Amino acid sequence: MPKSIVVDPRETRKQGKLSLCDIPLNAYVPDLKKETEKYGKETLLRIYRDMATIREFETMLNTIKTKGAYQGIPYDHAGPAHLSIGQESTVVGQCLTLGVDDFIFGSHRSHGEIIAKCLSAVAKLPEQKLTAIMETYMGGAPLRVVQKGHTGSLQDLAVDYSLYGTLAEIFGRENGFNKGMGGSMHAFFAPFGSMPNNAIVGGSADISVGAALFKRINRKPGIVIANIGDGSSGCGPVWEALMVAAMDQYRTLWPKEMGGAPPIMFSFFNNFYGMGGQTLGETMGFKVLARIGAGVNPYQMHAERVDGYNPLAVADAIERKRKILHEGKGPVLLDVVTYRYSGHSPSDASSYRTKEEVALWQDVDCIKSFGDSLVAGKLAKTADLEAIQKEASERIRRITELAVSLEISPRVATDDDQIGGMMFSNGNVEKVQEGTPEMLLPVEKNPRVIANARKSRSGVGPDGKPLPKAQVIALRDAVFEAMLHRFAIDPSMVAFGEENRDWGGAFAVYRGLTEALPYNRLFNTPISEGAIVGAAVGYAMCGGRAVPELMYCDFLGRSGDEVFNQLCKWQAMSAGVLTMPVVLRVSVGSKYGAQHSQDWTSLVAHIPGLKVMFPATPYDAKGMMNLALRGTDPVVFFESQRIYDVGELFVPGGVPTGYYEVPEGEPAVRQEGTDLTIVTIGATLYRAMDAAKVLREKYGVSAEVIDARFINPLDYGKIIDSVRKTGRCVLASDACERGSYLHTMASNLSQMAFDSLDAPVAVVGARNWITPAAEMEDSFFPQKEWILDTIHERVLPLPGHAVSTNQSVAEMLRRNRKGV
Numbered sequence: 001m002p003k004s005i006v007v008d009p010r011e012t013r014k015q016g017k018l019s020l021c022d023i024p025l026n027a028y029v030p031d032l033k034k035e036t037e038k039y040g041k042e043t044l045l046r047i048y049r050d051m052a053t054i055r056e057f058e059t060m061l062n063t064i065k066t067k068g069a070y071q072g073i074p075y076d077h078a079g080p081a082h083l084s085i086g087q088e089s090t091v092v093g094q095c096l097t098l099g100v101d102d103f104i105f106g107s108h109r110s111h112g113e114i115i116a117k118c119l120s121a122v123a124k125l126p127e128q129k130l131t132a133i134m135e136t137y138m139g140g141a142p143l144r145v146v147q148k149g150h151t152g153s154l155q156d157l158a159v160d161y162s163l164y165g166t167l168a169e170i171f172g173r174e175n176g177f178n179k180g181m182g183g184s185m186h187a188f189f190a191p192f193g194s195m196p197n198n199a200i201v202g203g204s205a206d207i208s209v210g211a212a213l214f215k216r217i218n219r220k221p222g223i224v225i226a227n228i229g230d231g232s233s234g235c236g237p238v239w240e241a242l243m244v245a246a247m248d249q250y251r252t253l254w255p256k257e258m259g260g261a262p263p264i265m266f267s268f269f270n271n272f273y274g275m276g277g278q279t280l281g282e283t284m285g286f287k288v289l290a291r292i293g294a295g296v297n298p299y300q301m302h303a304e305r306v307d308g309y310n311p312l313a314v315a316d317a318i319e320r321k322r323k324i325l326h327e328g329k330g331p332v333l334l335d336v337v338t339y340r341y342s343g344h345s346p347s348d349a350s351s352y353r354t355k356e357e358v359a360l361w362q363d364v365d366c367i368k369s370f371g372d373s374l375v376a377g378k379l380a381k382t383a384d385l386e387a388i389q390k391e392a393s394e395r396i397r398r399i400t401e402l403a404v405s406l407e408i409s410p411r412v413a414t415d416d417d418q419i420g421g422m423m424f425s426n427g428n429v430e431k432v433q434e435g436t437p438e439m440l441l442p443v444e445k446n447p448r449v450i451a452n453a454r455k456s457r458s459g460v461g462p463d464g465k466p467l468p469k470a471q472v473i474a475l476r477d478a479v480f481e482a483m484l485h486r487f488a489i490d491p492s493m494v495a496f497g498e499e500n501r502d503w504g505g506a507f508a509v510y511r512g513l514t515e516a517l518p519y520n521r522l523f524n525t526p527i528s529e530g531a532i533v534g535a536a537v538g539y540a541m542c543g544g545r546a547v548p549e550l551m552y553c554d555f556l557g558r559s560g561d562e563v564f565n566q567l568c569k570w571q572a573m574s575a576g577v578l579t580m581p582v583v584l585r586v587s588v589g590s591k592y593g594a595q596h597s598q599d600w601t602s603l604v605a606h607i608p609g610l611k612v613m614f615p616a617t618p619y620d621a622k623g624m625m626n627l628a629l630r631g632t633d634p635v636v637f638f639e640s641q642r643i644y645d646v647g648e649l650f651v652p653g654g655v656p657t658g659y660y661e662v663p664e665g666e667p668a669v670r671q672e673g674t675d676l677t678i679v680t681i682g683a684t685l686y687r688a689m690d691a692a693k694v695l696r697e698k699y700g701v702s703a704e705v706i707d708a709r710f711i712n713p714l715d716y717g718k719i720i721d722s723v724r725k726t727g728r729c730v731l732a733s734d735a736c737e738r739g740s741y742l743h744t745m746a747s748n749l750s751q752m753a754f755d756s757l758d759a760p761v762a763v764v765g766a767r768n769w770i771t772p773a774a775e776m777e778d779s780f781f782p783q784k785e786w787i788l789d790t791i792h793e794r795v796l797p798l799p800g801h802a803v804s805t806n807q808s809v810a811e812m813l814r815r816n817r818k819g820v
């Protein structure tokens, strides 16, 4: 418990001095004799071969991009190619001592990392395992291409396989490691420990922390390395990742047997430039990137600057730091000095640096220097190195020929069966990892379960009247029940976010979970919304189930990239290799003004690859959370703070005690009617019910009220049936009207039920303003009167109705002209 760590003013106010430790810079002392004894001649030659292979691979791409042909093979590559010519030693050195269980995540410039990791795995994997991976991955399709006519060893074949799978991916072909869905900047090959590379600068930092958490929490072997550029040190999510990785609680509060901090290393490939911004002396102030580590924790992240132009210096650092990570004393930060001669991309004119500077680095070229040292150490003759270069060139020519051919390497069909079919995994699994879930208490002994047992499952008493809120199973209890149920089944399931543990979540949804779960399954995070979601993404893509929480919908902005680029895309960008069982709980606020009261369902609905749910009753909250927690897709699960304490008013019998699921995508008819249909999303349901009551009692109009419940996927069937019956439809939600998802629904309904409509489909959303103070909120969010007035003005005139708001078409025109 945090309560065990007392914040004592006698300590915290004491005078003193904080001392920092020295940060080693390029501490490695070359000693080829010792390294030869350690690795053997063959491995040192392999380092040379791997660097030469990567150089040739990148040179091939550069030549294709700039000249349209390579070694006489014509090809027009439309996509990107961020090359790392000059940086080969950093990646080959890094992968030298990494095992297959060690994961590396990278950036937009990671072709070299994929190849280095794959070639390292090929050298280390037992033959049987290597064969099994190649034969089963994508049904053996990439293997069959390189196998044809191949006469060399299995390892040699596997090198071809690694290069072909990578290049076919870069060229957008079905035989690519991710069927061409990732392409140059997102390619990876998980079976060899090369994990997703990320086109969002710094995007891999927090995802890698999640991967390391997965390893720690699920007791999996290996370490995780986030390979990010020096430019990414300016990115907020990178700093958030450092903070999450360095939390004290791993050592102070988590069970000792967990082994301490997650095994994560942040490896900054410091080539001194972003695209054209120079991090040394221009865009950053640290002078030496390793300095960043000094401020993060007392260990200073074990930060070091490493000479990335010597592969053995990098290998030495990785080996030393791996021990630290195994002891649970991470995170580690490496400032790996390197340089790219190639521009940011082939179109880069290098206007931001001098030719002389490039030449200085070319003079100490990593491949040439390493080759010279091999020759000087009598481990190779110049002719041997030339032979290796020649072999690399022939191999890359062979692979390029295979990858450019549309006959040998076709593209996937660009239709809904193929690309559409990759958007969701649509799994339905009890647990995503085997094992026994760690629980501190059996479910039936949980204090909240015991307290809930005394409450009414229904929000309505025997007399048909609503019961007092304190006496009923409310929406927050329903979410809790579903979560506890799945925690007790799925050993990998974790939940984290701000105030998640002792506080019980800011809105008491998790009260009782602290008693139920050890720290490693439920924990507080720093106020790092990006890293909260990013870590969940990394955790899930490694095979776990995560439930991150955002306290207010408004904080989605802080985790924008993680929700809009990462969570939603990795299933499809991996061509279904990865699954993403993440339920992101997002609470929608009110009464807290402009930055705490927004309903941003429409933003999320717009992004392909997310399932979006918004239950409005306790029955649905439990049944939909159960559904989400058994799935394997990313779900953004909205919960309205307005209704956390409502009981179940619609389903007779209330919230079942046992397990059930709400069918995916199916709206619920809350009240049947014949004259018009009102469809709501979220808490507006209750205001729509009030409006329906007035319609019935005052105007004799019978309204059918439908709660959409789901935003994506959504089965329009019931809504269309209703509109066919009533001929009229009004849509309502608390999202701001302009750009609201309701307009997509209105447009769809207008087209799908056009023949049945007697009036246009009308949308009632919140005003296109900031949310004003609580006392003025009713002027902002849709009210019962707005729904009635909209119906009267635009859908079905209500005899004798006197409007209290202006919902006319003229007013719509005026508002649009003003932009409000």
Ligand SMILES: Cc1ncc(C[n+]2csc(CCOP(=O)(O)OP(=O)(O)O)c2C)c(N)n1
Pocket (backbone or CB within 6 Å): 107, 108, 109, 199, 200, 201, 202, 228, 229, 230, 231, 232, 233, 269, 271, 273, 274, 275, 344
């Ligand atoms: C969030 C984000 N901002 C900007 C870009 C455009 N961009 C692509 S690479 C790059 C430079 C990255 O520099 P660094 O992290 O040092 O990696 P390097 O390219 O040097 O390997 C920029 C600005 C991007 N992809 N993502």
Ligand SMILES: [Mg+2]
Pocket (backbone or CB within 6 Å): 229, 230, 231, 269, 270, 271, 272, 273, 274
């Ligand atoms: Mg850089």
